[in-house]
Structures are given as structure tokens and as C-alpha cells.
Amino acid sequence: MKRIESLTNQWVKETKKLHKKKYRDITNQYILEGEHSVQEALENNGLIDCVITTDDGLLKYKSILSKVSEEQLVVVTDGILKQLSELPTPQEIIAIMKKSEELTGFGEKILVLDHVQDPGNVGTMIRTADAAGFDQVILSEGCVDVYQSKVQRALQGSQFHVSIVTNVALDKWIEQAKMRHILTVATALDDTAMSFKELQLTESIAIIMGNEGQGVSSDVLLHVDKKVYIPMKGQAESLNVAVAAGIVMFHF
Amino acid sequence: MKRIESLTNQWVKETKKLHKKKYRDITNQYILEGEHSVQEALENNGLIDCVITTDDGLLKYKSILSKVSEEQLVVVTDGILKQLSELPTPQEIIAIMKKSEELTGFGEKILVLDHVQDPGNVGTMIRTADAAGFDQVILSEGCVDVYQSKVQRALQGSQFHVSIVTNVALDKWIEQAKMRHILTVATALDDTAMSFKELQLTESIAIIMGNEGQGVSSDVLLHVDKKVYIPMKGQAESLNVAVAAGIVMFHF
Structure with a gap:
């Protein structure tokens, strides 16, 4: 167990970056x-x-922390925790993670995000894909990190249940998906x-959802097998992209 | 047309409130x-x-503003606009609205929100209800304003397409809905x-969605006709409430 109490500690500075x-x-x-989130990472x-x-956290999160090795545990002051957190009122448990290697193969049920910018929408759609039994999410170049x-x-x-591939050039990806008889639907x-x-x-199947304002890129639309819409009865002109993704994915 | 240039103007102070x-x-x-939004209000x-x-806005929004009467138009400085707006980069068009009177009758397809707290979720669900052809949204006591x-x-x-009723005591509302043979589903x-x-x-039908953390109140669950869940295939434990609402409403 490491204990850090100085805000100017080098590790604190590096981690904040x-x-x-x-x-x-x-x-x-x-x-x-x-x-x-930390519990899911551990499990x-x-x-x-x-x-x-x-x-305080050592007591409050005793059962989770019992699964963390001594060498991996860092105890800090409230002040340092607030600096490392990006929340206004942080929970007293934060993990520093290594990105896992991205598997570049093809899933069976795939959600594809084309230039989706809103972090909440991207997070919600990946979570919905998981719930709908999808096994892979592809993020195009230009999606939020x-x-x-x-x-x-x-x-x-x-993020620990579905395979996520980032920074994908969609035109080439769609070509390869079609060669593998994956139905591409935008x-x-x-x-x-x-x-x-x-x-x-x-x-x-690969279901392609587009950017919040522009929708799926015209380039992508040219190459997919099918284009689908959600029939709307009311006067609303569009649905939130995460809601639309949920409706289409749960159809399958 | 009124023109206001002083940040300390009484009307500016009142409006900011x-x-x-x-x-x-x-x-x-x-x-x-x-x-x-302003266009929808006008239409x-x-x-x-x-x-x-x-x-600047007088030029940029010329066509919309042509539908606004002279007496209703207020031209302000960029500084005042920034004060009246709640956005970091405001659009140069803001309407001050009167709340419309709430119609207390019963719709045919009704979305009911039970203590839903997140403004984005409430907004998205009302928009989705509109798109799904629902005609009324009921917000319980304890929902966000x-x-x-x-x-x-x-x-x-x-907000201009569906009838919205706020601050409703759900236990009594459900009783009355059932007397009117509205199927209540939580x-x-x-x-x-x-x-x-x-x-x-x-x-x-009335579809009742619950609070983000707690779900539908146990009191409400006791009195509804049916309880439904969304079958999940993956390992996700729950769906975002707005996505879940979309999936259920578009089933009808």
C-alpha cells in the first residue's frame, strides 16, 4: 500500500494528466x-x-478493496482525490486502468457508431448494446474518445462485457463486413x-447509427446493404440517437 | 420593438430570475x-x-422573427443575452414563455414519470413519447421541473405536441386511470x-417509468394492473431509463 499526501507529488501530477x-x-x-465501475473491472x-x-474509503469500500493487491492500493488525502476525480462530488474509489488491446475480428451482432460526439450518448449506446446481447461495438474515426x-x-x-474497437475507417470496414456476410444496416x-x-x-448484423446532427455519413449510406427508419406517429422530427439505437437493437 | 442596453436594467434582473x-x-x-424551440413555439x-x-440575431433569424409582433420583440446587447441564457455559447434567440394551463383530463396513450430526476432523461422521454404517438405525459411529485x-x-x-401534467399524486391518479379502463403498466x-x-x-394505456436509481415506487407497483420488464441478453444490469421508455413505447 502506497500513501500519498502531497498535492505536488509527481505521481499525482502525472495521473491528473x-x-x-x-x-x-x-x-x-x-x-x-x-x-x-471499479467492481466491474475487478470482476x-x-x-x-x-x-x-x-x-474513509478504506472502510467504506472494504469488501471491494479486499480484492485489490497491496501493491495496487494507493491511499490519498481528500484533496488529492478531488484533483484526480472529474466529478464535482467524487466517490472515494478510483482505478487507473490500462487500455486493453482491441480485438480486430468481427462480432456477430455489431453496433457501429459513425462520428457520434456526445459522451453520454456513446456510453449509453454501448451499455444498451450489451443489454441487447450485441457482442461488439465499432467506433468510427471522429467519434468521442x-x-x-x-x-x-x-x-x-x-466496457468489460462487449468488445470495443475504436478509430475505424468505416468505408473499408463495411466492405470487409459484407465479404463476411454480415448484413450492414444504417x-x-x-x-x-x-x-x-x-x-x-x-x-x-451490423447496425450503424450516425452523428447527432448529421446522421450517418452519405459515404457510408452508399455502401450499406439496407437503410432503415423508425416510423414515428407523433409530430417529433427525430429521436435521441441513443433511444433510436435501443429501439432498433431490441428488435433483434 | 424594445431595445435594452444596460445590464442593470430592472427587466434584465427580473428575467434572469x-x-x-x-x-x-x-x-x-x-x-x-x-x-x-422558438420556431416550434411560434408554429x-x-x-x-x-x-x-x-x-446580429435580427439578421440571422429574420424569417422566424418576421412572425413575432413588434411589441413582443426585445433587442439586447451580447452581454445581456449571455446573462439571460443558460448556455455557455447561447444562440441569439430566446423566448420568454407563459406556462400553458395544464389539461387535467386523461389521454389515450400516456407516459407516466415517477420521481424522474435527470433533466435530460425527462426531456428525452417526453420527446420519445411524442414520436411514439403518445398524447399525454404525467410527471409525479418529485420529478424535475x-x-x-x-x-x-x-x-x-x-412540449407543444403532447399534453403535460405536472406535480401529480400518482396513487390517486392510478386509481382514477383504472376506473377509466386505462391499462396501467409499470x-x-x-x-x-x-x-x-x-x-x-x-x-x-399508461406506461410508468421510475426514478433512475430506485425504479418505480413500491407504492405505485402495488396498484398497477401489470408489471413488465425488458428481457436482457447481455451482462448489463440495467438500461438507461430513457432508452427503456423508448423500447416499451415503440412496442405499441
């Missing part, structure tokens, strides 16, 4: 906050570098789209 | 921000007190719940 994507990319590390063989807590703390919080452990609002309810269930 | 629920309750007014006979813009700016932003005009995670897919379509 993980709030920025640049440093997460360099170090291959990221921050995971809160009881539930699912997440790659934990260390677990940070306070003296999945290791950002807001995404990680929204994930609530789903949500779209044009004349050639069909209601998602008419989609036949298939073994392998 | 609408950021607080207390003043929204006293004055029966609220703030609606952004081009799309759907929303009760507009005035529309605030800047000199629907006139809060974050809720209003997430609504994107749906989402729940207990042994007596059935899959939502087994629910028969009925003419009149």
Missing part, C-alpha cells in the same frame, strides 16, 4: 471512477494499474429506407 | 432558448411573452413481472 486524451493516448491508461479481469482511495471519463461513467461496466431518413420492423432477423 | 424554479412558479413564466401557438435577440432550461432544450418542441425488475413483448395492445 489522464484527464486529457493526449496523455491517455501516450500512456495507454485511463481513469475509471466509482464503486460500481471482469479489467487491466487495473492501481486503485486509489482515502482513509471512449476512454473519456463521461463515457466510462455512462458505460457502468459494459438508420436513415430517406425515400429508399424501410421500416426497421420489416427487417428480417439474420445471424450476423 | 427565471433561471430559478421559485421564480418560474411565482411568475408562471419560463425561458425557451434557441432557433428550433404551435405557444404562449410567447416576448422574443429576445441581438442586432419540466420548465427547467435543460428539460426544455431536450424537448425540442415536443416497468419493474421483480418475479411477478412479465416481458413487455407479451403485453397485448390495448386502446388506452
